[in-house]
Amino acid sequence: MHWTKSKKILAGAALALALGGTAIGLPVQAAELRMAWSQDATGLDPHKQTAFSSIRLLELIYEPLVQLNADLEVVPAVASSWSFSDDGLTLTFNINPDAKFSDGSSVTSEDVKASFERLLNEDTGAAARSNFLSIASIDTPDPQTAVFHLSQPDAPILVAMATANASIVPAAEIAAGNIGTKTLGSGPFVLDDWQPNSKEVLSPNPYWAGGKTGVDGITISVLPDETAILASLRAGQTDFALINDPLVATLVPSEPNLQLNRAAGLAYNVLQLNPSRAPMDNLKVRQAMSCAVNRQEVLDTALLGEGRVTGPLTMPAFRSDPNTLFCYQQDVEKAKQLMAEAGYPDGFSATVIAATGEPPVASAEAQVLQSQLAAIGIKLDIKLMELNVYVDAWLNADFDMAVALNGGRPDPYPMYNRYFTKDGNLLKVSNYVDDTLDSLMQQGRVETDFEKRKAIFQEFERHLAEVSPWIWLSTSYSYTAQLKTVHGFEPSPLGSLVSLSHVTVDE
DSSP: OOOOOOOOOOOHHHHHHHTTOOOTTSOOOOOOEEEEESSOOSOOOTTTOOSHHHHHHHTTTOOOSEEEOTTOOEEESSEEEEEEOTTSOEEEEEEOTTOBOTTSOBOOHHHHHHHHHHHHOGGGOOTTGGGGTTEEEEEEEETTEEEEEESSOOTTHHHHHSSGGGOOOOHHHHHHTOBTTBOOOSSSEEEEEEETTTEEEEEEOTTOTTOOOSSSOEEEEEOSSHHHHHHHHHTTSOSEEEEOOHHHHHHGGGSTTEEEEEEEEEEEEEEEEOTTSTTTTSHHHHHHHHHHOOHHHHHHHHSTTOSEEOOSOOSTTTOOOGGGSTTOSOOHHHHHHHHHHHTOTTOEEEEEEEESSSSTTHHHHHHHHHHHHHTTTEEEEEEEEOHHHHHHHHHTTOOSEEEEEEOOOSSHHHHHHHHHSTTOTTHHHHOOOOHHHHHHHHHHHHOOOHHHHHHHHHHHHHHHHHHOSEEEEEEEEEEEEEETTEEOOOOOTTOOOGGGGGOEEOO
16 A cells, blocks of 8 residues: 655745745754664554554554553543543543544544444454443533443453554544545544555644644654664664564664663563364363473573563563462473373474564574473474464464464453453454353453452463463563654553654754
8 A cells, every 4th residue: 555645845944045035033843753663564454453563653643532651551542531430330531622633623422432333343353342342332412522331340441442452533434434544543643655564654643632743754664674773773864763672672772872762561472372273272282381381491592581471461560470370380291291191192293373573583482482392292383474474374363373472451351351251352363261261351350449350360360371272471671772862752561652742853
């Protein structure tokens, strides 16, 4: 796809000089931010995209009702305020009267209603659909008020809404079938040009309710790898870059003109098993694999120690000591015993898929896992795929096993219900649900007391680790690198780039 918007030609200074005048006193144009990354967006529909690279682009163009700040607190976005009824069954949003799409039209409650009805429509294939199944109906008493009627109390619904996957899009664009082929959002930037796997050009949304952006535009170059990105930063050809490779990240601080931004992330590296395929449908086989894996070795070897071993819950408020979980200390003898009990004393052969570039450590992780699982007779064939091919295979669960980097959330419910509940819209990816997981998810969803919720979800984590549909490995860091002429970027545990809206660049 390729779009081009007519460019504004700021010729005031040249005209003044040509007429014998002076440019002094004329408005100074803010600098452009030259940005780079190695993985491009795979699509433009904010409700359907799952790749990190897509989310990072779309969150600059669209806004949800609420957002999460760098401290993981829910803050206003399209909505200026919100309130729950005493019984927790009604959630009312007041729409910011200054919120406008980039064509100048106001964001109204009708747009909010249409966006969530699209999210909830199974035909849409929305990535976060199951997070919003408690929404029974939405009223729009006036253009600035949207009233959500819930079928049950839903403690994590605000956190669930704070994502690009719940962006508010224009009702008229939904009706016209334009979502995903045309971008019209209320975020800080407008997508003027997208040349897939080459570059994106963004300009400020002149109607953005957040005010004037700190730069007059962003040009994102898609470079072949992160070594090339580092070289571009060193040469001063790139101002700001998204870094995923810990090896490249560790080289940045030694560069006198560069700054590394680093935040402990909620996303998790994981070996996803496909329990719909034999022999991964056998509990003892899955448990044997969990026991055979040395998670710290995977972390130290593939990620250079840049991260921490984790259980399923990665968020600080809920996570527990992973050493308390099933077989988190490598036990090869126990793994061999479980394999024998499962009827596979000599192991088996299987294929593991991994994406090239997202994350860059996926291939290295697969190789370490291949070596470790060989100790119990499991012969892994590693199949590397381009990201868009991998995403399609992943969404269709077309794999025996998959090395993945999955996004984290500050609350366990919106993080995992889509994978591990009976109504989860990505149940087709996990191919695993049981009554215990489903029940604990539901209990945690309706419970409002934090300590009780924490106990519920830690039990969920213990059970999930024991039944081992996936083998959780580690969390890592989100990195960005920038020239020291760039100011104002705020790193986030979610890896969000939203604060680019306030970044400035020295002339």
